[in-house]
Amino acid sequence: MAKLIIGIDVGGTKVAGGLVTLKGQLVKSQVVPTHADKGFKTSYGQIEYLIERLVKLAGGKDNVVGIGICAPGPLNPKAGIVINPPNLPGWRNIRLASLLENHFHLPAKVENDANAAGLAEVLFGAAVGYRDVFYVTVSTGVGTGVIINKKIYHGKNGVGGEGGHVSIDFRSPYRCGCGTLGCIEALAAGPAMARRARVALEQEHNKPSLLRELSGGDLRKIDPVMIQQAARRGDEVAKFIIDETGFFLGAWLGGMMSLFDPEAIIIGGGVAQIGKPLFDKIRQTMPSYTINRRFVAELPILPAKLQKNVGIFGAASVFLPSGEEAGAAA
Amino acid sequence: MAKLIIGIDVGGTKVAGGLVTLKGQLVKSQVVPTHADKGFKTSYGQIEYLIERLVKLAGGKDNVVGIGICAPGPLNPKAGIVINPPNLPGWRNIRLASLLENHFHLPAKVENDANAAGLAEVLFGAAVGYRDVFYVTVSTGVGTGVIINKKIYHGKNGVGGEGGHVSIDFRSPYRCGCGTLGCIEALAAGPAMARRARVALEQEHNKPSLLRELSGGDLRKIDPVMIQQAARRGDEVAKFIIDETGFFLGAWLGGMMSLFDPEAIIIGGGVAQIGKPLFDKIRQTMPSYTINRRFVAELPILPAKLQKNVGIFGAASVFLPSGEEAGAAA
Numbered sequence A, B: 001m002a003k004l005i006i007g008i009d010v011g012g013t014k015v016a017g018g019l020v021t022l023k024g025q026l027v028k029s030q031v032v033p034t035h036a037d038k039g040f041k042t043s044y045g046q047i048e049y050l051i052e053r054l055v056k057l058a059g060g061k062d063n064v065v066g067i068g069i070c071a072p073g074p075l076n077p078k079a080g081i082v083i084n085p086p087n088l089p090g091w092r093n094i095r096l097a098s099l100l101e102n103h104f105h106l107p108a109k110v111e112n113d114a115n116a117a118g119l120a121e122v123l124f125g126a127a128v129g130y131r132d133v134f135y136v137t138v139s140t141g142v143g144t145g146v147i148i149n150k151k152i153y154h155g156k157n158g159v160g161g162e163g164g165h166v167s168i169d170f171r172s173p174y175r176c177g178c179g180t181l182g183c184i185e186a187l188a189a190g191p192a193m194a195r196r197a198r199v200a201l202e203q204e205h206n207k208p209s210l211l212r213e214l215s216g217g218d219l220r221k222i223d224p225v226m227i228q229q230a231a232r233r234g235d236e237v238a239k240f241i242i243d244e245t246g247f248f249l250g251a252w253l254g255g256m257m258s259l260f261d262p263e264a265i266i267i268g269g270g271v272a273q274i275g276k277p278l279f280d281k282i283r284q285t286m287p288s289y290t291i292n293r294r295f296v297a298e299l300p301i302l303p304a305k306l307q308k309n310v311g312i313f314g315a316a317s318v319f320l321p322s323g324e325e326a327g328a329a330a
Helices: A040-057 A095-104 A113-124 A186-188 A188-205 A210-214 A224-232 A236-260 A270-274 A275-288 A309-319 B040-057 B097-103 B111-123 B184-188 B190-203 B212-213 B224-232 B236-260 B270-274 B276-289 B310-317
Strands: A004-010 A012-023 A025-034 A066-071 A108-112 A133-138 A143-149 A263-269 A302-303 B004-010 B014-021 B024-035 B062-069 B108-112 B135-136 B142-148 B262-269 B301-302
Touching: A004 A040, A004 A309, A004 B270, A012 A040, A012 A186, A012 B004, A012 B224, A025 A040, A025 A309, A040 A186, A040 B184, A066 A095, A066 A113, A066 B262, A095 A108, A108 A113, A113 A133, A113 A143, A113 A309, A113 B135, A133 A188, A133 A236, A133 A270, A143 A186, A143 B301, A186 A188, A186 A236, A188 A210, A188 A236, A210 A224, A210 A236, A224 A270, A224 B062, A236 A263, A236 A270, A236 A275, A236 B224, A236 B276, A270 B024, A275 B004, A309 B040, B004 B040, B004 B310, B014 B040, B014 B142, B014 B310, B024 B040, B024 B184, B024 B190, B040 B062, B040 B097, B040 B142, B040 B190, B097 B108, B111 B135, B111 B142, B111 B262, B135 B270, B184 B190, B184 B236, B190 B212, B190 B224, B212 B224, B212 B236, B224 B236, B224 B270, B236 B262, B236 B270, B236 B276, B270 B276
Parallel strands: A004 A066, A066 A108, A133 A263, A263 A302, B004 B062, B062 B108, B135 B262, B262 B301
Antiparallel strands: A004 A012, A012 A025, A133 A143, B004 B014, B014 B024, B135 B142
């Protein structure tokens, strides 16, 4: 049997795991509930249980190269420590990599989910063929991964690559959960889109909008999916919100172009599903916010390719540090 | 005789050159006028002439490892091309590295001045002992160098590492020479400091300030040196301008901390001479503009060490790509 990597994606409600080949093919996958509310011991137990099942499915430990785990931050990938993820109550400075290595006698690595997803796109997804890539995922937050020479850039404490928390509006009244005023997550992620739509509709009480219908009249219920639906049906307010989101992302990515001059920018996450109107606005805005404007036209700005199992692929990716063996797949 | 590197710093008024040992000691230096106004042929001739003299001083070509040249951007270090520096009229897409290699039969490399200065600080200056460093020089512009694993980060087209052109104020009315609205160069470099001081004094006609005296009553003549002098003598407007500069730099460096989580930040250039009041404000501001706030307190934020000959050291540095042979010096 070919060598396999166990990729584990730890979320607040479920833990997804899979067996991934060195060529980037997912051959088996399994899901168990996290039982996060029952605290560390239970949720850690679920992870161990899932890995045990995957080791069996792999035909035993000898067929497994290692265990890659991705989880939401904050975490320290260099030390394999999960610091205190908001969605895993009771987890505090858990040496997850060591715990699993001691239990399974297999190498284990822990990685931040956006970093892992970025690497997975480079190894198996939209960025195959590129080495220096800026990866973005826009959903309830803005996560990024800086991939340099096909490796995740970590920084001194393992907390680098957090481009979602770079401010483009130092005067902004919007403070991100991270504490930064006006970082791109505070302006452009799903909740910020919903807030902007609500405010736009509150400012003009009489303005008709499909968003009033879709939210059942309760503007607090507006979400990015409604905005996308309304925009597709021609709603002006929804189209404006998407345009503004593209503008914010473009102004911010202009700065990333000045800093990284990457081979490609990959954009994933739920908000990226909006597609062409969003990507067009990003591309149109970037040249006004970078010294490297003359290279924007030829810069590939691509939608992410890995969707459903991006967490499993991402977790597995960290076990292909050079990425040399990997090819396009998924 | 020990092996030497020729380091050449091409400026608009003079070309400075020196012989630098592999340990980072400057053993000889020479300066010639650029004669930039006489066009490419003359100014290129001055560079060749200076290198010829340095080769002789080195005791012949056999003692020279290579020729490193730093110049203001835009340039492409990967291809060794100087694109079109504003202060070198007539230079347009000049293959400077190839020209010198063909003439001298020695390896030659061209580098952007801020990148080179950053590398020099890592190899010979304030950042000796660190591998991942964010270098900033604040003077008439804001130049930066991203040093990763003791190497300059270049990006795909050789134009990465331009952190001075990341916007922290997308709504700003101030457009940088690079075209970006509200990039840190447009807000915090010397000319922006002078502009802010002038506006502050125009807004309050009756407010006394040493800056009125120092500028001889012509507020357009205010420069960063006057602001620093006035602040030292307790002038309130001048102190406010410095404080605001530190705030802008801190908000921006907070974003750089989120992205790079560097081992150290080095700040050079004329504006950095302001010293403690500026550095204190930067350190005080950064935590409010980064997700990595818990690591700011222990982050070294150091003044640059190389002053007078930073261009020569920078140019020579690009010939020590690994930096392994270099030690503290200068």
